[in-house]
Amino acid sequence: MSGGMSGVWRIPAALAVLSAVGLSAAILGDGIWDWLCWVTLSVPLAVCAVKLWRQWPGRSASL
Amino acid sequence: MTPASLRGWRLVHRWTSLICSANLLILCVTGLILVFHHEIQHLMGEDLDSSYTEGQARLPLQSLVDIAQKADPTLVPKMLSFDPEDKAVNYIYLGKPEESGFDLGRWVVLNGFTGANQMLKQPEETLVGFLLKLHVDLFTGFAGQMFVGVMGLLFVVSTVSGLVVYGPFMKKLAFGILRFGRGTRIGNIDLHNLFGVATLVWAFVVGLTGAILSFSPLITGYWQKTELAAMTARHPEPMTGPAVPIDQVAAAGLAAFPGKDLAFIAYPGNEYAGSRHFSVLVRGHTELTQRLLSVALVDAETGVVAEAAGTPWYMTVLMLSGPFHFGDYGGLPLQIIWALFTIVTGVVTVTGFVVWLKRPRARAASDRSSASGAKLGSKA
Numbered sequence: 001m002s003g004g005m006s007g008v009w010r011i012p013a014a015l016a017v018l019s020a021v022g023l024s025a026a027i028l029g030d031g032i033w034d035w036l037c038w039v040t041l042s043v044p045l046a047v048c049a050v051k052l053w054r055q056w057p058g059r060s061a062s063l
Numbered sequence: 064m065t066p067a068s069l070r071g072w073r074l075v076h077r078w079t080s081l082i083c084s085a086n087l088l089i090l091c092v093t094g095l096i097l098v099f100h101h102e103i104q105h106l107m108g109e110d111l112d113s114s115y116t117e118g119q120a121r122l123p124l125q126s127l128v129d130i131a132q133k134a135d136p137t138l139v140p141k142m143l144s145f146d147p148e149d150k151a152v153n154y155i156y157l158g159k160p161e162e163s164g165f166d167l168g169r170w171v172v173l174n175g176f177t178g179a180n181q182m183l184k185q186p187e188e189t190l191v192g193f194l195l196k197l198h199v200d201l202f203t204g205f206a207g208q209m210f211v212g213v214m215g216l217l218f219v220v221s222t223v224s225g226l227v228v229y230g231p232f233m234k235k236l237a238f239g240i241l242r243f244g245r246g247t248r249i250g251n252i253d254l255h256n257l258f259g260v261a262t263l264v265w266a267f268v269v270g271l272t273g274a275i276l277s278f279s280p281l282i283t284g285y286w287q288k289t290e291l292a293a294m295t296a297r298h299p300e301p302m303t304g305p306a307v308p309i310d311q312v313a314a315a316g317l318a319a320f321p322g323k324d325l326a327f328i329a330y331p332g333n334e335y336a337g338s339r340h341f342s343v344l345v346r347g348h349t350e351l352t353q354r355l356l357s358v359a360l361v362d363a364e365t366g367v368v369a370e371a372a373g374t375p376w377y378m379t380v381l382m383l384s385g386p387f388h389f390g391d392y393g394g395l396p397l398q399i400i401w402a403l404f405t406i407v408t409g410v411v412t413v414t415g416f417v418v419w420l421k422r423p424r425a426r427a428a429s430d431r432s433s434a435s436g437a438k439l440g441s442k443a
Contacts, residue, residue, distance in 0.1 A: 016264045019264035034393050034397070044262055
């Protein structure tokens with residue numbers, strides 16, 4: 001990808017890495033590994049929720 | 064990327080998605096509920112009896128086999144299967160004496176500590192069984208399972224092609240922008256792009272492992288017909304006398320792999336065993352190693368291990384596909400996360416479909432006029 005594209009991929013790439021770490025973590029062990037899995041996998045979901053909440057029709061004033 | 068190759072990727076994304084979308088919605092809805100199958104079975108009183116008191120000794124395997132056989136004395140034991148999560152649950156397959164497959168007999172479920180016999184209900188009789196059948200094969204058996212597997216592969220191609228077309232589309236747009244005030248199509252495109260790209264790795268992994276699990280009869284069958292068959296073929300001696308007790312067979316198999324647990328035992332004459340050798344399959348007991356199987360052939364007349372081996376990489380891939388598809392390897396929080404990802408994937412499916420429905424008239428017209436577009440359109 002060209003330099004102009006890197007901005008497009010910054011957040012998706014970070015979410016992809018977090019997802020991959022989260023998916024792998026809980027298979028490697030319990031306890032701290034489970035927590036690592038829950039926290040990292042929650043980030044993509046939280047990003048979806050926050051973006052949706054902030055830009056929901058009628059809430060555009062907070063943009 | 065050239066405009067022509069981008070157009071190609073867009074076509075791939077559109078058609079792989081459209082073809083699998085109806086099945087994908089069924090998978091999302093049933094899968095969303097199946098994530099909690101343990102909890103639902105418990106609520107419905109459909110869970111298996113796995114009660115035993117701490118320190119209670121397991122019954123010998125031979126007693127379990129004897130109890131199982133009382134259910135139908137015309138059948139003989141062919142296979143024992145041990146639940147990795149619940150050591151009280153033992154499955155015993157009884158088949159016709161001449162049967163080498165698993166079609167004519169029945170499975171019996173026993174509590175390994177109390178010997179309590181539990182009737183397995185037909186899948187259609189329980190909510191979880193019904194949803195699972197709908198999820199796995201649409202109530203159409205092997206053919207349906209292969210169909211769902213192909214839909215899974217199309218979904219995987221759709222996630223990858225979706226990623227490729229995301230970049231150029233978002234070139235001048237901020238990440239996560241949702242332009243709800245700009246009409247149905249734009250609003251759905253933005254929601255589709257945000258939810259799709261944010262959950263892409265999860266969707267890719269769950270789609271791919273689902274497809275692999277769909278093809279499990281082919282994968283297991285390939286292992287059985289190649290490596291396992293070669294192993295048993297090296298020990299072709301026929302049975303001439305009585306077999307040693309099943310508990311001695313299990314102990315011999317376990318001794319070949321110190322620290323492992325029993326996974327399956329296949330009786331001689333069964334397609335997963337030799338003519339006079341038991342197959343004892345073992346696994347580890349961590350989240351990871353319980354998915355790695357090894358196999359020992361145990362001589363039924365002497366109780367001696369004739370050969371021991373691991374299983375090939377594709378069996379490990381198949382076994383590891385289970386947790387990454389079911390989301391059952393990180394407790395209840397992971398199940399809830401799995402369910403939320405499933406809902407997001409459902410939203411991506413629906414918004415993607417709406418984007419296609421609301422495609423601009425000009426483009427719809429140019430699609431119809433182009434020969435390839437018209438051909439694809441008439442097939443879908």
